[in-house]
Amino acid sequence: MAEFLGYSAFFDRVRGAVRADRGERTLAVAVINLEFVSKVDGSYGYAAGDDLLRALALRLRDALPQGDVVGEVSRTELTCLFPALLSEQHVELAVNKVMRTLRDPVTVGGHEVYPTPLVGVSSRRLAEDDPDALLREANLAMHCARRRPEGYALYDSKNSPAERLYYELHAELHHAIEENELALFYQPLMDLRTGRIIGSEALLRWNRPGKGYVTPDKVVFVAERTGLIQPLTGWISTVALRQSGALLAEGLDVSVSVNMSVQNLGEPELPRLIARALRLWDVPPSKLILELTETAMMDENPGSLEAMLQLKELGLKLAMDDFGTGYSSMARLRDLPLDELKIDMRFVRDMLASPRDEKLVHSMIDLAHCLGMYVVAEGVETREIANRLRDMGCDVIQGYYLAKPMPMDQYREFVLARNGQPALKAEGSL
Ligand code: C2E
Ligand code: CA
Ligand code: CA
Secondary structure: OOOEHHHHHHHHHHHHHHHHHOOOOEEEEEEEEOOOOOOOOHHHOHHHHHHHHHHHHHHHHHHHOOOOEEEEEEEEEEEEEEEEEEOOHHHHHHHHHHHHHHHEEEEEEEEEEEEOEEEEEEEEEOOOOOOHHHHHHHHHHHHOOOOOOOOOOOOOOOHHHHHHHHHHHHHHHHHHHHHHHEEEEEEEEEEEOOOOOEEEEEEEEEEEEEOEEHHHHHHHHHHHHHHHHHHHHHHHHHHHHHHHHHHHHHOOOOEEEEEHHHHOOOOHHHHHHHHHHHHHHOOOOOHHHEEEEEEEEEEHHHHHHHHHHHHOOOEEEEEEEEEEEOOOOOHHHHOOOEEEEOHHHHHHOOOOOOOHHHHHHHHHHHHHEEEEEEEEEEOOOOHHHHHHHHHHHOOOOOOOOOOOOOOOOOOHHHHHHOOOOOOOOOOOOO
């Protein structure tokens, strides 16, 4: 029978085992995600969820031999320490045993439950002397397990190139947020009627020292799967509001649009975080636009509508990003508290060559106006397209025709050149 320990005792044990390890045997750590328990909580109540967890932890303790350790990290996470496996090959055998043990159905409160654990494992190679790295790698492997039918993954430097990049980025992203290797670029938005720059979209840039530039979609992809999206979005909103607050203080009347990930909507702290940043940098809420993709908005989860309503109460604006690429239901469009609709660039770019695209763009503009929203067309690359969009009644454009995304100091110059010097501000007004 294995030993069963609580959170901190388990980590102490891992540290001790790493220190004591002479590399003769193989030391491995498994992180076991039991998030399916929350479904049981939802269907049969928390007491049933607790029973299930206890049953699984005891089962694991009984199935593993003496010397191994089972740890309880949180209500939905268990860990195992295998301090002395015979060889690297035995790591996979140990994981298989964990999977078999946990996957057997459990009866709780008269209901049969089929556990679907996700397991990630990392074994200590001789070069690794950091117990935290071992746990971090096991945790990363656990996230990779999500995409595998077998439900588990071994951390391995020979993982597929995509997974390797994923591990690498994750390890560095933490650091990048702390060390300010990330930057926001700003892409101007122009009002088609007045020709004035009315604001910009903040776009994330990560320049990895010595390794070049990582596209923002990749950064967001990794952050969403490794629990880093919250700190990342916190950083993005703070920087966007601080830098835009400085422009507003100078008298440049511009808004800023910030992209939100679908996961941010599920975060109960989000409205408070945004409210705090608005106050801190003295930005009127009406100057902030949050962009959510169509797919995120169509999430039928009632929590996400609630989150949008709470955000709207702060006085900011909500935009639907990449419109036309998801599956909007008219009922949902009618119910969402939206101010702005952004037409995806794939319809805009070839608009003049493709009558179908042009008709689609036209009807999206009309639809948005019917629902009381204003329209931004993305990916406007030529003057001809800009003119045609104006004729169709589009309100705002964004795209390389105006400018590519640029650092804040260049954006400031751009606004000054296009809109002219701001009139002197009266004391205390914005
Ligand atoms: P998006 O929100 O649709 O952003 C617009 C993308 O189109 C940007 O790419 C922008 O540089 C590019 N773009 C703008 N005008 C043109 C044009 O005329 N032609 C062409 N070909 N492209 C144009 P970028 O900066 O690489 O961002 C890619 C995506 O990454 C964004 O798509 C957004 O989904 C995501 N993203 C970027 N920054 C953030 C962020 O701070 N947070 C989150 N959650 N996602 C972000
Ligand atoms: Ca966007
Ligand atoms: Ca977009």
